[in-house]
Amino acid sequence: MEEVIRVKELDRNFKYQVIKEPGGEALLKCFACGTCTASCPVREVDERFSPRKIIRMTILGMKKEVLENEFIWLCSGCYLCQERCPQDVRITDLMTALRNVAVKEGYIHPSFVAQISFLYRLGRLYEVTEFDNKKRAKLGLPQIQSQPDEIRLLFDETGISKFVEEKE
Numbered sequence: 725m726e727e728v729i730r731v732k733e734l735d736r737n738f739k740y741q742v743i744k745e746p747g748g749e750a751l752l753k754c755f756a757c758g759t760c761t762a763s764c765p766v767r768e769v770d771e772r773f774s775p776r777k778i779i780r781m782t783i784l785g786m787k788k789e790v791l792e793n794e795f796i797w798l799c800s801g802c803y804l805c806q807e808r809c810p811q812d813v814r815i816t817d818l819m820t821a822l823r824n825v826a827v828k829e830g831y832i833h834p835s836f837v838a839q840i841s842f843l844y845r846l847g848r849l850y851e852v853t854e855f856d857n858k859k860r861a862k863l864g865l866p867q868i869q870s871q872p873d874e875i876r877l878l879f880d881e882t883g884i885s886k887f888v889e890e891k892e
Contacts, residue, residue, distance in 0.1 A: 734785035742782055745824050747817030754779045754813045760805035766798050773798040775805055775815045782822065791826040797833040837887050844879055844888045847872035 742748040760775040767773050772795045781790050790796060799819035806814050826832065842849050852868040860867060879885040 729784070729786070733788070735787040736785045738785045738787040738790075739783050741787075742818075742821055742825055745821035747814060747819075747824075748821030750811075750813045751779065751782060751818060751821075753811045754783075754809075755811060756780055757810060759808045759810060760813070760815050763804045763808050765802060765804065766800050770795075770798060775799075775819075778822070779813075779815075779818070790822065791829055791831045794833065796822045796826060797835075832887055837889055840879070840884060840887050841889045843872070843875050844885060845872060846870050847875050 739751060743751050754776075756776050756779070758776050761767055761777070764773065764775060767775075772793075774795075778790065778795060796819060799816060801816050803816055806812075806816055809815065839849055842851070846852075847870055852870070857867040876885070879888070
């Protein structure tokens with residue numbers, strides 16, 4: 725069954741919002757040849773990731789469908805698509821622009837929420853336990869202390885702390 729696109733639900737300014745982001749400037753240069761999708765290693769693993777389809781949805785104004793979907797976070801940044809694009813569309817940069825718009829609109833991938841939460845709570849991405857510090861001491865290495873105060877201040881000042889999931 726095919727999905728119905730409701731014209732009233734399209735955001736015709738979405739493409740311009742993406743174009744204003746660094747990396748999104750070449751969005752309208754794409755003529756959907758499919759070279760990017762054919763050379764994408766992520767596409768081989770996950771059918772949801774189709775640069776051509778994502779670009780088309782963005783140009784059509786399917787803002788909610790693009791920003792809420794996980795597929796914009798799947799780009800591996802390998803640059804194969806950019807190397808082969810006949811229109812010189814920087815697709816990896818375009819995916820970054822879409823992610824930036826998504827975050828500004830309040831859509832953030834759960835993996836990044838987890839990373840932000842670890843940074844906020846611990847000051848690092850990996851929790852160093854007492855056991856880890858004992859192993860470090862045996863090797864003659866200094867202990868690592870959790871010092872998240874500066875990161876918390878930075879996150880609070882920039883508004884990133886609103887994405888933190890408290891698990892304490």
